[in-house]
Amino acid sequence: MLAGKHIILGICGGIAAYKSVYLLRLFVKAGAEVQVVITPAGKEFITPVTLSSLSGKPVISEFFTANTGSWNSHVDLGLWADAMVIAPATASTIGKMANGIADNMLVTTYLSAKAPVFIAPAMDLDMFAHPSTQRNLQLLREYGNHIIEPASGELASHLVGKGRMEEPENILKAVEEFFAQGQDLAGLKIMVTAGPTREKIDPVRYIGNYSSGKMGYAIAEECAVRGAEVTLISGPVSIKARHHRINVVYVESAQEMHDAAVSAFPGCDAAVMCAAVADYAVENYAAHKIKREHDEVPVIRLRKNPDIAAALGAMKRKGQLLVGFALETDNGVANATEKLHRKHLDFIVLNSPNEPGAGFMTDTNRVTIIDRDGASREYELKDKRLVARDIIDVMKEMME
Ligand code: C5P
Numbered sequence: 001m002l003a004g005k006h007i008i009l010g011i012c013g014g015i016a017a018y019k020s021v022y023l024l025r026l027f028v029k030a031g032a033e034v035q036v037v038i039t040p041a042g043k044e045f046i047t048p049v050t051l052s053s054l055s056g057k058p059v060i061s062e063f064f065t066a067n068t069g070s071w072n073s074h075v076d077l078g079l080w081a082d083a084m085v086i087a088p089a090t091a092s093t094i095g096k097m098a099n100g101i102a103d104n105m106l107v108t109t110y111l112s113a114k115a116p117v118f119i120a121p122a123m124d125l126d127m128f129a130h131p132s133t134q135r136n137l138q139l140l141r142e143y144g145n146h147i148i149e150p151a152s153g154e155l156a157s158h159l160v161g162k163g164r165m166e167e168p169e170n171i172l173k174a175v176e177e178f179f180a181q182g183q184d185l186a187g188l189k190i191m192v193t194a195g196p197t198r199e200k201i202d203p204v205r206y207i208g209n210y211s212s213g214k215m216g217y218a219i220a221e222e223c224a225v226r227g228a229e230v231t232l233i234s235g236p237v238s239i240k241a242r243h244h245r246i247n248v249v250y251v252e253s254a255q256e257m258h259d260a261a262v263s264a265f266p267g268c269d270a271a272v273m274c275a276a277v278a279d280y281a282v283e284n285y286a287a288h289k290i291k292r293e294h295d296e297v298p299v300i301r302l303r304k305n306p307d308i309a310a311a312l313g314a315m316k317r318k319g320q321l322l323v324g325f326a327l328e329t330d331n332g333v334a335n336a337t338e339k340l341h342r343k344h345l346d347f348i349v350l351n352s353p354n355e356p357g358a359g360f361m362t363d364t365n366r367v368t369i370i371d372r373d374g375a376s377r378e379y380e381l382k383d384k385r386l387v388a389r390d391i392i393d394v395m396k397e398m399m400e
Contacts, residue, residue, distance in 0.1 A: 013041025078112030125161025313344030
């Protein structure tokens with residue numbers, strides 16, 4: 001289950017750190033590649049030499065490697081990981097993670113990680129029961145992290161109660177179980193188009209739109225986290241794709257997006273067309289910057305752009321699934337249903353730019369999914385990452 005998986009093992013300063021050596025050994029035996037990140041306090045309990053010998057990689061603890069001056073990139077590390085496991089997680093680190101206090105490499109890496117995060121707390125019973133620890137753990141749960149509850153038993157203080165780090169075998173099992181269930185898109189290739197397109201008017205001007213790319217990037221990330229290989233064809237956006245299974249193809253115009261999509265689609269099992277593609281390109285592109293004239297107003301002539309979704313709909317093989325979006329200001333259901341059929345989509349995601357918190361540029365969206373049988377499912381307003389999960393759940397259901 002874990003063969004070839006990239007795991008970050010985060011170790012904090014607690015007596016249970018000695019058990020992390022066994023946990024590291026179990027991960028390595030299961031075929032995982034493990035990068036240890038240890039807090040400065042963690043090094044008081046267990047030496048980096050032991051950990052690097054077992055993992056076969058230098059242990060990371062500081063932002064900079066002192067003798068070379070090189071920077072340890074938490075961003076790259078966050079991208080590299082298929083999972084991050086923090087064991088033991090102390091009350092202090094749990095508090096920092098819950099509140100985004102990024103004053104060490106471990107918490108910084110946690111904040112950069114796109115992969116699922118498992119947290120195995122270990123502390124004295126009163127610290128564990130304290131309302132602030134419990135509140136922080138609850139926050140971490142709400143952020144989507146997996147808490148591996150500590151067991152009850154004798155603690156380092158010789159007191160007996162809840163706070164012992166779960167045994168390494170059980171932590172391994174929790175991670176394995178996650179991969180057994182959570183990788184439901186493994187082996188699938190999925191293409192996503194995202195963001196706006198730009199149609200050049202002259203060398204310094206273009207026709208564009210307000211699409212931020214957030215919805216499409218969230219869909220690409222959801223697919224990658226669930227095990228798919230993703231080709232993300234993206235117009236110009238200010239956000240970055242953050243998963244090692246996402247291959248981004250950057251394009252600018254609708255024609256470029258069309259060409260990239262048409263060439264990638266035959267190798268894909270599904271495509272989600274989330275881009276806000278310009279319907280028209282400039283026919284009379286000016287090779288030199290258009291100057292302000294005193295009397296005349298320049299005329300920009302337009303020509304139709306290819307409809308990428310419709311082109312893929314026409315190419316679609318049996319077994320391939322095609323998903324579109326519709327952003328409608330009025331007659332939403334009727335317009336979306338017409339597009340669904342005309343473009344040979346399998347289902348369409350309707351959202352409205354008029355609604356507060358939905359559509360372009362926001363972090364949230366409220367969608368209705370309409371399929372070819374005319375069945376529709378309405379969803380609440382939620383974070384675009386959770387909207388992406390709903391959309392991909394429907395896609396997976398239809399592929400079965
Ligand atoms: O622009 P329209 O409302 O027709 O877009 C509906 C769907 O078609 C969206 O999924 C959009 O990404 C896709 N589309 C496209 N190429 C176009 C126009 C739209 O792929 N030229």
